[in-house]
Amino acid sequence: MNSAIRNPHSALRNPMSRFLAIVIWLIAIITIGFIAWSKWWLPEGISAHSGWIDGQLRFTFIVIGIGFFLTQALLGYAIWRYRRVGNDNAVFSRGNSRLEVIWTVVIAIVFIVLAITGQRVWAKLQLNQSPPDAVQIEVTGQQFAWNFRYPGQDGRFGQTDPGLYNDADNSLGARPGPLGIDPRDPAGKDDIVTGSLVIPVNRPINLTLRAKDVTHDFFVPALRLKYDAVPGMKINIHFTALKEGRYEIACAELCGQLHHQMRAILEVKSQVDYEEWLRTKIPKI
Ligand SMILES: [Cu+2]
Structure with missing residues (x-):
């Protein structure tokens, strides 16, 4: 049988x-x-x-x-x-080379087309510099918070030094504070450090992404932005927000036990409101 x-x-x-x-x-x-x-x-x-x-x-x-x-x-x-x-048996098959070639080629074409179209979108987004008048903001991820630094009126960020990190003092204007801003560097005196990202609407924004400890991921769904923040690297991304409002910023990289708490708010304001907000944040040292 x-x-x-x-x-x-x-x-x-x-x-x-x-x-x-x-x-x-x-x-x-x-x-x-x-x-x-x-x-x-x-x-x-x-x-x-x-x-x-x-x-x-x-x-x-x-x-x-x-x-x-x-x-x-x-x-x-x-x-x-x-x-x-009924009682029909399984039939031995040697396969069908022509069919295998056809579906392999079709799948290869689909993936290549998706890769090329995706690459074109990526190139339009990232393979170019931000305009010279872009608002410069530094974003630093750490377990488990986002820090945002503005260069102040001199337009220059002060030097930072990992040896100066002081998470215990994160009050406004704290030096060196959680970002280790070197108090000896005059460029850092007017740097503004905040826990939420506030930007003007309809203006190009350049973010420099950094991380203090482990890899984080800066994710703003409403902006369609999602980039890793990697320790030891400065990663520049740029965008323009077209609508005022409050939007969620999340960390999209499992970065530790309290990763789920690593969120912040993006506030897109009119140019006037943005400047007014900046004025209130200038550190009084
Ligand atoms: Cu994180």
Whole structure:
């Protein structure tokens, strides 16, 4: 007697196969419907480049959604069409080289197109310098807070020294404070350090990302910005916010036990309100 017939796992039995195929089709349809009509999307994009990122994300979701639907539909079809009927045995197959070449090439083309379009968005965003009149702000991540430093009226950041870090004194204007601003450097005297990021609307902003201890990730969903802050590196990113309001800043890198508390607020203000806010923050030393 053929062992394939006796083996209960050699093929699925008739009613279960049809049921399984229908379940697979339903899962595919429900998943795609859920994503297509879901309200769970990023918050409204408020930066000048939001449209590029959202367009690329949508394009990726559509391409992957079509691929997912086709493969699940074929999987269900194969289970239904080739279910065990009567005593028929499994058939040995040597495969189909032509089919394998076709789907390998199709998948390669899909990935290359996604990579090229994504690269173009990235290049438009990052492979250029921020305009010379951009507002300069330094962002420093530490376990478990974000620090924002403005250069003050002289337009220059004071020197910092990791040996001077003083987390115990983070009051406004504290020197050296949590960022280790060297009190001997006159450029640092008027530096402003805050716990929330306040910027003017419709002006280019250049952020210099730094980290004091471990790798953090500066994530502002409303700006469509997400970059690592890496110890020992200064990473420059730039953007323009187009809408006033308050938005969430999160750390998107699991950076320690209290990572979930590492959040801050981005406030986008009018130019007048921004300047007024800056005036109130000038350290009185
Ligand atoms: Cu973090």
